[in-house]
Amino acid sequence: MLRPGLDPLTELAATIAARSNGSAMDIRKALAGNPEALIPHSRALALAEAPDAGMVWVVDQFEEVFRSPNADERRQFADLLLRAADAPDGRVWVLLVMRVDFVHRAWEHADLARRIAERSVIVGPMAxxxxxxxxxxxxxxxxxxxxxxxxxxxxxxxxxxxxxxxxxxxxxxxxxxxxxxxxxxxxxxxxxxxxxxxxxxxxxxxxxxxxxxxxxDCSPGVDRTHLGERRGGGHSPPRGT
Missing domain, CATH: 1.10.8 (Helicase, Ruva Protein; domain 3)
Structure with a gap:
């Protein structure tokens, strides 16, 4: 699980590095240069758990991406997730959690908007x-x-x-x-x-x-979106939201 913050590529690279003991700087450079770079990292992280394991990327508070000042990096981050969700072996899953009032911002990225429109689930208030x-x-x-x-x-x-x-x-x-x-x-x-x-x-x-x-970050609802039909995601304060 990760939260993208204002620098989503850095957060993604740091999450991978923490699980793989790699260099966050080198990983970030690779992610920025290749929209399919998340696929091998996902497979490697999954294989470290079990030979037949898949990888689930849960991106919490995905709306933070739209606050990033760098439009190119917003697009790169979305591309990485979409390509990973479409991994040929079907072992990578991507789940986005975001505020409903930010969903319209997804139209900045046509493919992301289409996936959200097709596969989103609105989560109402909790009992x-x-x-x-x-x-x-x-x-x-x-x-x-x-x-x-x-x-x-x-x-x-x-x-x-x-x-x-x-x-x-x-x-x-x-x-x-x-x-x-x-x-x-x-x-x-x-x-x-x-x-x-x-x-x-x-x-x-x-x-x-x-x-x-x-x-x-108060909003009337939460939207959870699986980016791909073929889908397979850090110790800090314990979180349940």
Whole structure:
């Protein structure tokens, strides 16, 4: 899984390098110079897991690509994903997760727009049980305990919000950054003043500049798109969104 950020080729190269012990700089150069360069990297990463394994690339917050100032690199990144999804052996899958209100930007790349139009799925708001699982399960997988009171407080704070997940993600990342030796408890959550309060430390001191990503990335829906019919994707704060 990767998030493209403002420099998607660099993020993609760093993700490959972290899994392959290669040089991120060299990988980036290869990716920028050949639209099919992601195919051999995908196959190599899959083979490192098992002889018959495939590779799944999950690009979360794909809308970040459209904020990149470099139009050529936006196109190159899309080309790499599309060619990988069309790999002849059918062992590479690509899944894009993006905000619905950015889908129209895909028309910058005709083939990308066509794939999204043909294969997208709109994901609506999550029920409480789904949100609870998104909080608890990633932590459980890395052996991190969560105070039930913390989970309940988060659910109470986000209930009724139109687009709670980016705010919740930011709060959980802040709790992870401040985490004590033991389980995450409600004490830290109170200190950051809840889901909305977690954004405040990201403001620049002495300015009214709002925090960059989490405060703005609120939208009424999420679009998930498989780019190819033949399809086969990093440890940081545990994520469930």
């Amino acid at each position: 409480d049980d789904d949100v609870r699982a998104a909080i608890v399960e990633p932590a459980r997988r890395v052996g991190l305990g969560l105070d039930p009171n913390l989970v309940a407080a988060i659910l109470d704070d986000i209930r009724g919000l139109a687009t709670p997940l980016p705010l919740m993600e930011h709060a959980l990342a802040e709790l992870w950054r401040r985490r004590p030796a033991g389980p995450l408890d409600i004490t830290g959550y109170i200190e950051i003043k809840g889901v909305r309060g977690a954004l405040r430390p990201a403001r620049r001191p002495g300015t009214g500049t709002p925090p960059p990503a989490a405060a703005r």
